[in-house]
Amino acid sequence: MRISQRVQDLAESGTIAVSNKVAAMRAQGVDVVSLGAGEPDFDTPAHIKQAAAAALDGGETKYAKPASGVPELKQAVVDKLARENGLTYAPAQVLASVGGKEALFLAFATLIDPGDEVIIPAPYWVSYPEQVKLAGGVPVFVAAGADAGFKVTPQQLRQALTPRTRVFVFNSPSNPTGAAYSPAETDALAEVLLDTDVVTFSDEMYDRLLFGGRTFKSFAATSAHAYDHTLTFNAGSKTYSMTGWRIGYVAGPADVIQSMAKLQSQTTSGAATFTMHALAAALNGDQACVEDMRAEFERRGQFVHQRLNQIEGVVCPEPGGAFYAFPDVSDTFEAKGVAGSTAWAGRLLEEAHVGVVPGVDFGADDCVRLSFATSMEALEEALRRIEAFLA
Ligand SMILES: Cc1ncc(COP(=O)(O)O)c(C=O)c1O
Known part of the structure; x- marks a missing residue:
């Protein structure tokens, strides 16, 4: 065929x-x-599995309402982002997804028109360039090798910008390199985009897995401008060892989230309802x-x-x-x-x-x-x- x-x-x-x-x-x-x-x-920690079992026993076996995430999960995400990342979102600014990967896919498909450029620091997570190409976009790679600790500099980001730049993909800590940008380094990158309309996709899947006393700063927390121009992605996958559950989320400007929800409603109809309850329990529960x-x-x-x-x-x-x-x-x-x-x-x-x-x-x-x-x-x-x- x-x-x-x-x-x-x-x-x-x-x-x-x-x-x-x-x-x-x-x-x-x-x-x-x-x-x-x-x-x-x-x-997966036992209390999270128990929350899923309780949701199933309680009849949470139908389509999630709304498909973009049950209110309990949206609120748990809002609380997590406020508590851990200093970010204020409303539930309408949150969408639950089939793992972090679906959220990223929906976001590229929602924001990219053919020919739009997406700046991707290399080394990169394997799916970014492929998802960009599926959306008709053009990946623009900015390379940082082992000698640079696998971190791109503000100058590199500035040089990569063109009038066609639509999205900057930022992933810290990084898959595949393990590189983690410090809060000051994150601030410096965000500053480059202050006078642009470029949207940053901040992939924060590993935000809780930092070593050596390092601290994390969400890209959206760097300024009011960054908050208005950033989508923040995360999932249960890496933090709570929930890769097989396929449950993630994204937070950002309400109009973008709404458009992503429209696309999601015509494609997957969202994540499984009981996994949403399990992730809510993970986010609200004991973090030990x-x-x-x-x-x-x-x-x-x-x-x-x-x-x-x-x-x-x-x-x-x-x-x-x-x-x-x-x-x-x-x-x-x-x-x-x-x-x-x-x-x-x-x-x-x-x-x-x-x-x-x-x-x-x-x-x-x-x-x-x-x-x-x-x-x-x-x-x-x-x-x-x-x-x-x-x-
Ligand atoms: C950087 C990064 N982003 C996104 C994902 C997707 O995560 P999920 O399994 O929740 O779809 C992964 C998983 O490998 C990842 O490493």
């Missing part, structure tokens, strides 16, 4: 390709250590579970960072948050006889039985992504194998 050009032009997800290969090798009995996962290895997971990610991140930098030819900035390390391994390409990250990761998997994701999928072919959302034992073994592979 003929596949539409739109879908033919979409890139395959590199993360899924690695997972498939790892699964195939394991099925053949190979002992593979996979550092490919983009999700916490912890189970988040700190427990964060502290464990920090311990593992320190270990991975330290061990990677002990290996000759590997340069890895310290992850400031999330659960990824993104080492530049390009100095080892020649010795391994490879030309890029895909071949490098392929050989690591074949020869050392360690699964990592090639950086080229995130717009950085010098690097690979290691997830430390896995046990310390697995990480120790993976690092031993990577060291031996490069010896």
